[in-house]
Amino acid sequence: MATWRVGPATATAIVLAALTGSCGDRPAGIRSTGDEPQSLPAAASEIFREAAAESGLGFVHFNGMSGEKYSHEALGGGVALLDYDNDGDLDVYLVQGAMQGRGKTIEDALFPPRHPLPLTDRLYRNDLELRADGGRVLQFTDVTDRAGFAAHGYGMGVAAGDVDNDGWIDLYVTNFGSNQLWRNRGDGTFGDITAASGTDDRRWSVAAALFDYDRDGWLDLYVGNYVAFTTDTNKLCRFETGLITYCGPLSYPPEPDRLFRNRGDGTFEDATALIRGAPAAGTLGVVTGDFNDDGWLDFYVANDALPNHLWLNEGDGSFREEALLAGVAVNMQGDSEGSMGVTAGDFDNDGDEDLFMTHIDRETNTVYVNDGTAYFVDSSVGTGLGTPSHNFTGFGRQFIEFLQLEFQKLKSRIAVLTGTDNGFNLVLGVFPVIVDAGQFGQQLVMATVAVE
Numbered sequence: 004m005a006t007w008r009v010g011p012a013t014a015t016a017i018v019l020a021a022l023t024g025s026c027g028d029r030p031a032g033i034r035s036t037g038d039e040p041q042s043l044p045a046a047a048s049e050i051f052r053e054a055a056a057e058s059g060l061g062f063v064h065f066n067g068m069s070g071e072k073y074s075h076e077a078l079g080g081g082v083a084l085l086d087y088d089n090d091g092d093l094d095v096y097l098v099q100g101a102m103q104g105r106g107k108t109i110e111d112a113l114f115p116p117r118h119p120l121p122l123t124d125r126l127y128r129n130d131l132e133l134r135a136d137g138g139r140v141l142q143f144t145d146v147t148d149r150a151g152f153a154a155h156g157y158g159m160g161v162a163a164g165d166v167d168n169d170g171w172i173d174l175y176v177t178n179f180g181s182n183q184l185w186r187n188r189g190d191g192t193f194g195d196i197t198a199a200s201g202t203d204d205r206r207w208s209v210a211a212a213l214f215d216y217d218r219d220g221w222l223d224l225y226v227g228n229y230v231a232f233t234t235d236t237n238k239l240c241r242f243e244t245g246l247i248t249y250c251g252p253l254s255y256p257p258e259p260d261r262l263f264r265n266r267g268d269g270t271f272e273d274a275t276a277l278i279r280g281a282p283a284a285g286t287l288g289v290v291t292g293d294f295n296d297d298g299w300l301d302f303y304v305a306n307d308a309l310p311n312h313l314w315l316n317e318g319d320g321s322f323r324e325e326a327l328l329a330g331v332a333v334n335m336q337g338d339s340e341g342s343m344g345v346t347a348g349d350f351d352n353d354g355d356e357d358l359f360m361t362h363i364d365r366e367t368n369t370v371y372v373n374d375g376t377a378y379f380v381d382s383s384v385g386t387g388l389g390t391p392s393h394n395f396t397g398f399g400r401q402f403i404e405f406l407q408l409e410f411q412k413l414k415s416r417i418a419v420l421t422g423t424d425n426g427f428n429l430v431l432g433v434f435p436v437i438v439d440a441g442q443f444g445q446q447l448v449m450a451t452v453a454v455e
């Protein structure tokens with residue numbers, strides 16, 4: 004299924020890349036909860052090894068903050084893992100920020116850029132070396148210039164998929180401002196086909212998904228827009244103490260999302276009319292999947308501070324919004340949460356797509372367990388994935404089969420990794436085992452996650 008998901012600050016995908024290159028020592032010393040299998044492996048010092056710099060992934064995100072508290076500075080940038088050169092390994096596309104505000108220059112930045120200028124999105128080619136002795140050396144090469152990228156605007160997220168069915172994966176980049184659709188020419192270069200394809204959206208877009216909702220063999224496009232904020236209309240917001248802070252999502256009107264249908268001739272038509280049954284709600288994440296197992300791709304939209312949306316595909320070219328009845332509009336207390344990122348995966352191995360969402364601090368991450376018919380139960384407490392996240396704001400998230408190579412006894416267990424703004428949590432589903440480690444910050448790099 005050619006479905007790709009993105010959201011802001013999906014740094015967890017980078018961690019996944021590191022994992023594939025270094026499945027080595029067994030983790031141990033995990034605090035026992037008494038109900039896990041008895042033959043846990045012996046001690047080892049680490050599960051993940053921080054390998055960004057040594058592998059050539061020297062990217063550092065720049066958010067352009069100058070003290071104005073522009074809302075989009077707080078979101079970070081997204082990342083895509085894709086095999087753009089069809090050589091069998093995953094390459095990395097990283098979305099970059101920019102200086103913001105009328106007349107502002109790099110000299111106005113509170114924190115000067117740590118990535119060498121010019122600041123732009125970056126594509127890193129994976130030159131993984133497989134040695135005769137079985138060893139492997141993970142090495143990335145910055146091929147941005149060679150690929151011909153000329154990213155404009157302030158980047159938010161990126162979706163990857165083969166939109167023209169030529170066998171080469173293309174990229175759709177969401178920006179604060181106009182978006183960009185990059186066609187992979189198959190020769191190592193990309194061309195901007197945004198205007199010709201009709202896929203631009205000049206609003207503040209964050210999330211995007213490429214998925215074939217009408218099953219005609221061509222990937223269609225969902226673009227999730229956030230709020231009607233501009234640097235010229237920036238408001239002043241304060242904590243109760245009077246300290247100036249970033250304005251929340253409800254300070255600005257939410258922007259409606261867009262749905263584009265791929266005509267298969269290089270152009271897309273606006274199909275937004277199919278999703279007019281729900282109000283705009285400030286989208287930060289979107290994930291696609293067949294949640295009710297009827298053979299048609301549905302999608303779920305994570306909204307910041309307003310109810311989330313579940314769009315079920317009717318199979319006749321229309322969608323119906325079912326989040327409230329399905330139990331995924333609000334949490335089990337009936338509260339709308341500050342939904343930042345969302346991913347879908349069958350973490351309990353019962354054959355359907357469950358949902359995991361990251362939220363702002365003082366809310367928990369949320370797990371919605373699917374009964375197989377797109378009716379969900381908020382299982383954040385029962386899975387042990389909610390409470391540990393209470394003090395953190397999370398954005399990126401990804402289900403990975405983390406322990407499969409490490410613990411034969413735990414073969415089917417699934418871990419959830421979530422990046423936060425002030426730490427990196429490794430939360431093992433099924434077992435109430437929590438590991439916190441590493442400072443994460445704004446850099447989209449791997450954190451060393453040591454198991455104590």
Ligand SMILES: [Ca+2]
Pocket residue numbers: 085086087088089090091092093094129
């Ligand atoms: Ca590759």
Ligand SMILES: [Ca+2]
Pocket residue numbers: 164165166167168169170171172173186187
């Ligand atoms: Ca293509």
Ligand SMILES: [Ca+2]
Pocket residue numbers: 214215216217218219220221222223264265
């Ligand atoms: Ca289609």
Ligand SMILES: [Ca+2]
Pocket residue numbers: 292293294295296297298299300301315316
């Ligand atoms: Ca479906």
